[in-house]
Amino acid sequence: MREYQLPDSSQVEQFREQGLLVLPQFYDLDEWIRPVQRGIYQIIGHVMDRHGIPDDRPPFNGDNFDSGYQQLIAMNRSWGGEIYDAVKQIPAFIRLLGHPAHEQIMQTLHPGCMPGVAAGGYGIRIDNPGEEKFRALWHQEYPAQLRSLNGIVFWSPLVPVTPELGPVQFCPGSHVEGPLPVKTTDSDGRSAAYALKLADEQAHIAKYLKISPLSSPGDLVLIDFLVLHASGVNNGDRSRWSLQFRYFDFAEPVGKSHGWKGSYASGVDFRSVHPELCAD
Numbered sequence: 022m023r024e025y026q027l028p029d030s031s032q033v034e035q036f037r038e039q040g041l042l043v044l045p046q047f048y049d050l051d052e053w054i055r056p057v058q059r060g061i062y063q064i065i066g067h068v069m070d071r072h073g074i075p076d077d078r079p080p081f082n083g084d085n086f087d088s089g090y091q092q093l094i095a096m097n098r099s100w101g102g103e104i105y106d107a108v109k110q111i112p113a114f115i116r117l118l119g120h121p122a123h124e125q126i127m128q129t130l131h132p133g134c135m136p137g138v139a140a141g142g143y144g145i146r147i148d149n150p151g152e153e154k155f156r157a158l159w160h161q162e163y164p165a166q167l168r169s170l171n172g173i174v175f176w177s178p179l180v181p182v183t184p185e186l187g188p189v190q191f192c193p194g195s196h197v198e199g200p201l202p203v204k205t206t207d208s209d210g211r212s213a214a215y216a217l218k219l220a221d222e223q224a225h226i227a228k229y230l231k232i233s234p235l236s237s238p239g240d241l242v243l244i245d246f247l248v249l250h251a252s253g254v255n256n257g258d259r260s261r262w263s264l265q266f267r268y269f270d271f272a273e274p275v276g277k278s279h280g281w282k283g284s285y286a287s288g289v290d291f292r293s294v295h296p297e298l299c300a301d
């Protein structure tokens with residue numbers, strides 16, 4: 022990111038109104054995105070090797086970074102889990118998420134904030150075709166992550182997101198409702214943060230227009246911690262790979278009052294931090 026464009030005043034306004042902002046081609050592809058893709062390509066190779074699968078993939082060229090992945094998970098789905106756990110530890114990904122540009126975006130969108138990186142709040146999603154188990158249902162980020170009410174999910178695709186790949190859906194403007202009650206008991210076999218379920222989901226969602234912006238590698242999508250969003254359904258023939266990491270605000274009073282606790286991913290029981298937001 023030798024050069025990058027911080028949001029201008031009309032984009033700041035748009036983020037305030039919608040709780041959502043897309044910054045097209047924010048990241049220089051060669052400098053920031055290719056190294057992450059190369060790391061994924063290499064990890065897929067190591068996982069193949071670990072399981073005695075011959076590596077006959079074409080050489081890495083960027084766009085083919087996930088070559089071999091679809092065949093691997095068809096052989097054994099748990100190998101996909103190994104890859105998922107591994108790729109968030111690629112140094113080029115950690116360098117990207119730690120770049121000062123993200124603190125500057127936080128300061129531009131939340132003047133006076135003190136940015137923090139949500140521990141355990143970063144990773145690389147792999148939304149596989151036809152898989153329902155890990156699809157994010159309608160949610161606000163705050164209950165799933167806690168840390169502070171002020172926060173931004175930085176979301177960036179590693180593949181061109183077409184309608185078939187199930188782009189993330191948003192209810193622009195829904196962040197103005199503040200944190201909404203959730204049900205914390207597991208209903209359909211989902212675990213951890215996936216078990217938090219927005220109470221009266223349909224009633225909330227019905228009030229808003231839903232949008233599913235398409236995006237491609239290099240684009241950056243900024244998601245307010247309180248805006249309602251959900252994974253789309255992947256009906257395509259490849260996985261939808263995307264980066265996400267989260268910045269919160271140490272200066273925000275609610276986060277400060279509970280000591281910037283994290284939620285499920287850091288072993289905290291949401292019910293003990295926000296009993297008033299538990300619908301059950």
Ligand SMILES: O=C(O)CCC(=O)C(=O)O
Pocket residue numbers: 146148157162174176189250251252253263265
């Ligand atoms: O990429 C997705 O499907 C969901 C993303 C999401 O909910 C998030 O990054 O917070």
Ligand SMILES: [Fe+2]
Pocket residue numbers: 157160161162174250
């Ligand atoms: Fe989310």
